[in-house]
Amino acid sequence: MNTMKNGTKIRNLFTGWVPGGVYSSRWLREQGYSYSNLQVYRRSGWLQALGSGAYTRSGDDLQWQGGVWGLQTQLNLPIHVGGKTAIEEAGYAQYLNLGKQKVYLIADPDTKLPTWFRKTNWNAQIEFSESNLFSQFSYSNQKQDQSLKTVSFGKLDILYSTPERAILEYLDWVPEKHSFQEAHEIMENLTSLRPKLMQGLLERCHSIKAKRLFCAIANKINHPWFLKLEIDKIDLGSGNRQLVSGGEYDSKYKITVMDRNE
Incomplete structure (x- = not known):
């Protein structure tokens, strides 16, 4: 009877298993799989x-x-x-990326x-950062x-950032990364950003640097969506921002950047 019960448990586990997924020990225990169950599955070669x-x-990749x-x-x-x-x-x-893919994870x-994630060789370069770039979004309603x-x-x-969010995350790491x-x-390629979403993100973004850099570059490129933004509703801070010594100064957005031709 116990063997039959164990057989049913392992069948139930693998029936719903998402191929390629990594399952946490804590979650598995919450689903009723004890430590001893998991050790049996591992020794039997079903789990790694x-x-x-x-x-x-x-056998999963x-x-x-x-x-x-x-x-x-x-x-x-x-x-x-x-x-x-x-x-x-x-x-x-x-x-194009050369060599290992660089994966930016933002939290x-x-x-x-967790330790298991940090110590696993993912065949990728994981760039993890904790960020308060935006006013907190509700991850329970992702x-x-x-x-x-x-x-x-x-x-x-x-879950990935949309291009609207990703570009501000990207610009916040210029010129450091x-x-x-x-x-x-990249900004030249962003021909179809959604003005309403972009507006909301710019208003919620905490990085004056990222917002000024975004506006300075977008103003130069002059995509149609940029003309629909209400810049006066975006907090761009005060004073000058100098991202590089001896660069090009944008007087409208008060930021010094590297000339793209240098």
């Missing part, structure tokens, strides 16, 4: 352990998307794929990645947050 905190199904899916769906961490990775996914990146302040979208990898649904040249070229 990632440290002491998570499992994958034996382990990729970073499965790990992020686990963070979002199993642990409900307020984390999403953003910045340049989201820009690349949307098809707006200017240059609310005080969010900690699907209603228009600045985030779902990207599917097989049956793995992962990204160049002025690339920023300008």
Whole structure:
């Protein structure tokens, strides 16, 4: 009878298992799978352990998307794929990645990645940052947050920044992680940003640098959507901002940037 019960449990587990997904030990225990159950499944070759905190199904292709899916769906961490990775996914990146993919993960302040995620070799360069770039969005209502979208990898649904949100996340890391040249070229590609969503994000964004840089570049490029923004409703701060010594000064938005031709 006990053998039959155990057989039913393992069948139920794998019937609903999302291919490529990483399942947290805590979530599995909450579903009624004890530590001893999981050890039996591991010794039997059905599961593979990632440290002491998570499992994958034996034979599944382990990729970073499965790990992020686990963070979002199993642990409900307020984390999403953003910045340049989201820009690349949307098809707006200017240059192809050489070598390992760089994945930008962005989370609310005080969010900690579990040990199993940090110590797993994802065959990608994970760039994790805690950010208060925007007024806090409700991650419990992520699907209603228009600045985030779902990207599917097989049956793995992962939250990404929309291009509108991703470009501000990207610009907040210029020039520390990204160049002025690339920023300008990416902005040139952003021909179809949604003015209403962009307006709301600019009003909620806490980074004066990112907002001024966005406006300065967008003003030069003069996309049709930029003309629909209400710049006077956006807090651009006061005083000058100098991102580079001896650069080009934009008097309208009071910011010094690198000349894109240099």
